Amino acid sequence: MTQTVQVVRDDKAVYAAGAVVWRQTEGKLRILLIHRTKYRDATLPKGKVDPGEMLAQTAVREVHEETGIRVHLGVPVGVSRYFMRPKRQKVVHYWAAEATDDAIRKSTFVPNREIAALEWVSLKKARKNLSYPVDLEILDEFERLVSDGALRTFPIVALRHAKAASRSDWDGPDAARPLTGRGREQAEAIVAPLRAFGIRKIVTSDAVRCVQTVAPLARALDRRPVQTELISQDAWEDGVSDVRTVIGKRVRSGKPAVICSHGPVLPGILSELALATGTMHGSYVGSASSLELAAFSVAHLSATNPGSGIISIETHVPKV
Incomplete structure (x- = not known):
């Protein structure tokens, strides 16, 4: 479906x-x-x-x-x-x-x-x-x-952080890299599109570039983001990330949510979302997780039976 x-x-x-x-x-x-x-x-x-x-x-x-x-x-x-x-x-x-x-x-x-x-x-x-x-x-x-009984849904959004300072130009810890000027513009530009899907929960990697990406959305919604190292790039590189726990909680909650993470982590986020909803793993998962900076994919799940599979995935790319 x-x-x-x-x-x-x-x-x-x-x-x-x-x-x-x-x-x-x-x-x-x-x-x-x-x-x-x-x-x-x-x-x-x-x-x-x-x-x-x-x-x-x-x-x-x-x-x-x-x-x-x-x-x-x-x-x-x-x-x-x-x-x-x-x-x-x-x-x-x-x-x-x-x-x-x-x-x-x-x-x-x-x-x-x-x-x-x-x-x-x-x-x-x-x-x-x-x-x-x-x-x-x-x-x-x-x-x-x-x-198909698939009219009433809720979204889980996988968001890649906006443009950050490059590793080669940054002397501090990777997780502390901030957004560039363009990255801050991207973070502002995606607020209205994300709000269009009724987002109520914000979950983000604890890396500065991810926290700064969701900050404008958090202000607009007057909600405090949940920061977690479980979906950080550092945890992924060290082999200690736990995407399954984060995704499972979001699917069970049945509430519209955005999850902000990193390029290497996003395929795992979409794969776990497919597993958690009983969706056959196909090429759409790879396509939806191959995101440009500040782009996001919206997975629509049944509000009455989230385990019936992902109904639709759409990908949005900012023009900034």
Whole structure:
């Protein structure tokens, strides 16, 4: 059931992001359609990427701007591609995103020049009312998740630390190497994309470069990171790391978490995550663990049965 998604961009297309926003009401599944004023159509909430944004934060921002509802992203549900005039491709990434009752109550939406109305509909009615075939393709993938019982999930994020001072230029202990100026920019840039997935727990190697990488996120969430040598590079090089203990605790907790570590340690983190969830070990594990500096992979697990396997893994790379 595992699918892998590489969230990358190039400069030859116009990029956008959105979500299939869903809720359960009186035991029935409903999804949110927006009726746009100018185009007189019914579609899914989405919008173009702002300069400097990563796609995940675009999706959350656009859903909030168009509907007034704050959501966290779940499993990716596909990418639509179509051509705009003059023959420039538009690429739209979508995620499933649950709208909680509290988030709906707090919505301040009123009809405006862009969005005439919001409508919660059944999947059957959505299929009938959506204006564009590309939206129906996204709905197909969403319905597959529903059929598989894999709609409600929680993420565990494997994050590689941001750019640090090089070993050759550093006289002190390796674990004390700090982030460079670019590394600090990267650490700030990934805060919003990580928050898009509803992160609540931060676990990090006790190396300075990892602690500094998650510091901006910790401030934004007002949470204290858990520092541990069990996933440090020093422990890995000395053969005394214990990734299994860290991963097992996070899977059992069922809470959205980010785990910040080092390039050599990340393959072990993803492998242990596969083992802990009963997922067949495949090439996707290697791909998801081969991260650039400050990049991260999001593994989505079933909220009701984490041992049923990784549902999806997606990788995000900052532009900084």
